[in-house]
Amino acid sequence: MIVTIRHVEDITEKCADLGIPAERCLFLKNSVSLRDRNDASRDTAYQILGKALAETLLASHHIVPTPCQLRDTRLTGQEMENDYVRMGTLELLCRRLADVPGAAAELGVYRGQFARCLNRLLPDRTLYLFDSFQGFDNAAGAGEAIQAAHEKTSVEQVMAGMPYPEKIVLKPGFFPDSLGGLEETFCFVSLDVDFEPATLAGLRYF
Numbered sequence: 001m002i003v004t005i006r007h008v009e010d011i012t013e014k015c016a017d018l019g020i021p022a023e024r025c026l027f028l029k030n031s032v033s034l035r036d037r038n039d040a041s042r043d044t045a046y047q048i049l050g051k052a053l054a055e056t057l058l059a060s061h062h063i064v065p066t067p068c069q070l071r072d073t074r075l076t077g078q079e080m081e082n083d084y085v086r087m088g089t090l091e092l093l094c095r096r097l098a099d100v101p102g103a104a105a106e107l108g109v110y111r112g113q114f115a116r117c118l119n120r121l122l123p124d125r126t127l128y129l130f131d132s133f134q135g136f137d138n139a140a141g142a143g144e145a146i147q148a149a150h151e152k153t154s155v156e157q158v159m160a161g162m163p164y165p166e167k168i169v170l171k172p173g174f175f176p177d178s179l180g181g182l183e184e185t186f187c188f189v190s191l192d193v194d195f196e197p198a199t200l201a202g203l204r205y206f
């Protein structure tokens with residue numbers, strides 16, 4: 001079984017090359033869950049996948065109903081649906097941390113979507129949030145469009161809707177300079193800064 005939320009077309013093509021039938025794949029794309037053949041989302045399936053592939057998938061019924069119905073979760077339906085595979089994995093990892101001491105951290109926060117999930121799943125942990133809150137440093141080599149997109153954030157935006165804001169420690173600035181001599185033990189770290197130098201610095205520090 002293959003579960004995928006992104007790059008549906010590429011993965012489908014690769015699976016076909018490998019002899020894996022589309023019936024063995026489960027797709028969730030752009031927050032859309034494909035349902036059974038009577039569901040209105042059939043039209044969306046056609047749009048996303050094209051007629052032939054959509055018919056194969058819808059005929060086989062190897063498609064989940066609504067992702068957030070699949071299990072008990074502390075995450076909201078919207079958080080789960082935004083990126084089911086990533087959030088499901090995060091939740092499983094967080095459950096395994098019960099006996100592991102330490103704080104949590106995210107390096108690369110953007111608007112705090114993932115950080116909010118971390119905060120919700122680890123309510124008793126201090127959560128350090130490292131971000132420049134102004135995109136990438138000059139050395140990263142981010143193109144103009146990526147840079148412009150990542151500038152559209154702020155500390156206020158990140159903190160809005162944090163379920164346990166008292167557990168958040170903001171570390172603004174470019175990593176690793178933003179560490180400022182921090183000494184801490186971590187049980188979980190998410191590295192999501194897109195480019196190698198900051199990712200490598202994160203791997204070295206954490």
Ligand SMILES: C[S@@+](CC[C@H](N)C(=O)[O-])C[C@H]1O[C@@H](n2cnc3c(N)ncnc32)[C@H](O)[C@@H]1O
Pocket residue numbers: 106107108109110111112113114115130131132133134135136137140150173174175176192193194198
């Ligand atoms: C892909 S986004 C993070 C997305 C976020 N983890 C999420 O899932 O919603 C990458 C973030 O890394 C930040 N960033 C990139 N290089 C950085 C650095 N050297 N220090 C601090 N933040 C950095 C950018 O400002 C941007 O907000």
